[in-house]
Amino acid sequence: MVRRLAGLLFLTLAAGIARGQPFLLPTANHALFEKNGEDKFFVGTVGKPWTTGTFGCVRSDGWQMHEGLDIRCLQRDKRGEPTDPVLTTADGTVVYLNTRPSLSNYGNYVVLRHEIEGLEIYSLYAHLREVRHDLKPGQAVRAGEAIAVMGRTANTHEGISKDRAHVHFELNLLVNDRFASWQKKTGPGRRNVHGEWNGQNLLGIDPQRVLVEGREQGARYSLLNFLQRQAELCRVAVRKTDFPWLRRYHALVRPNPAAQKEGVAGYELALNFNGVPFELIPRSAAELKAKAKFQLLSVNEAEYHKNPGRRLIAQKGARWELTSHGLNLLELLTY
Ligand SMILES: [Zn+2]
Numbered sequence: 636m637v638r639r640l641a642g643l644l645f646l647t648l649a650a651g652i653a654r655g656q657p658f659l660l661p662t663a664n665h666a667l668f669e670k671n672g673e674d675k676f677f678v679g680t681v682g683k684p685w686t687t688g689t690f691g692c693v694r695s696d697g698w699q700m701h702e703g704l705d706i707r708c709l710q711r712d713k714r715g716e717p718t719d720p721v722l723t724t725a726d727g728t729v730v731y732l733n734t735r736p737s738l739s740n741y742g743n744y745v746v747l748r749h750e751i752e753g754l755e756i757y758s759l760y761a762h763l764r765e766v767r768h769d770l771k772p773g774q775a776v777r778a779g780e781a782i783a784v785m786g787r788t789a790n791t792h793e794g795i796s797k798d799r800a801h802v803h804f805e806l807n808l809l810v811n812d813r814f815a816s817w818q819k820k821t822g823p824g825r826r827n828v829h830g831e832w833n834g835q836n837l838l839g840i841d842p843q844r845v846l847v848e849g850r851e852q853g854a855r856y857s858l859l860n861f862l863q864r865q866a867e868l869c870r871v872a873v874r875k876t877d878f879p880w881l882r883r884y885h886a887l888v889r890p891n892p893a894a895q896k897e898g899v900a901g902y903e904l905a906l907n908f909n910g911v912p913f914e915l916i917p918r919s920a921a922e923l924k925a926k927a928k929f930q931l932l933s934v935n936e937a938e939y940h941k942n943p944g945r946r947l948i949a950q951k952g953a954r955w956e957l958t959s960h961g962l963n964l965l966e967l968l969t970y
Contacts, residue, residue: 656849692944700944702839703805720781731832742788761803807837865907875969908942
């Protein structure tokens with residue numbers, strides 16, 4: 636009996652490990668998991684420390700956002716160009732390839748879709764030297780599979796020097812699958828060659844925290860729980876009852892039986908500093924009060940001062956208001 640139980644326990648543990656951490660590092664550089672390994676893992680911007688290669692409001696004294704991790708290269712060819720294979724972070728599907736580096740400041744890049752705990756997450760790998768030739772949209776990939784070679788492609792004027800060669804790695808939530816149509820409506824004449832796979836339509840979460848916590852917690856790790864634990868920048872009310880985020884990230888909706896009984900007239904959203912709506916509460920007309928399409932309900936000033944880089948809200952005298960960036964995000968979210 637004891638042996639049988641031990642056997643069962645082993646099977647359970649093995650299954651747990653197999654389920655394990657949801658995301659893997661996208662290259663062989665694992666210094667992120669070493670004590671004080673950060674400067675072997677991150678590439679900073681020119682002349683700046685490694686912290687500028689992490690995720691968040693890490694540039695221009697907090698006023699500039701970096702939506703991914705810049706991961707240092709480990710191997711180079713004779714000419715000093717990077718040769719590190721770039722690996723998929725989880726099982727998923729190829730959704731977009733850009734192999735014309737002049738069309739993006741991401742240079743050559745790949746976007747994959749993953750489904751974790753019913754949540755759609757999109758990983759993005761940028762500045763690639765070369766994308767695997769047989770990859771095409773719709774194709775399934777396995778976690779840890781090589782999909783590209785690290786590089787330094789970008790369409791920016793200053794470019795990326797050999798010594799700063801890195802992969803820019805993001806984990807994103809998708810704002811709206813009607814992005815292209817929204818953009819045509821709001822900015823006619825502006826060219827969008829990347830369809831919905833435009834940076835504006837992808838909201839990054841911190842891959843460092845996801846990778847480190849996932850490794851520490853193994854099978855117990857929950858991405859949903861991570862999203863629900865985001866620090867709140869502000870709360871807003873939107874007078875819209877049907878938008879794609881509600882379906883795509885349904886697990887983030889908190890039930891409100893009173894509003895559901897009376898009739899839902901809109902939603903109250905909690906946003907983190909990067910604009911990720913991580914809690915959505917249905918509200919009745921009586922609960923919403925104001926008639927405005929979008930209304931700022933509350934502000935967490937401490938979080939704003941810590942992470943102001945997205946400029947979603949601003950203080951006008953004693954009053955806080957949504958900026959054009961904030962309104963723009965809400966327009967796209969609810970389009
Ligand atoms: Zn970067």
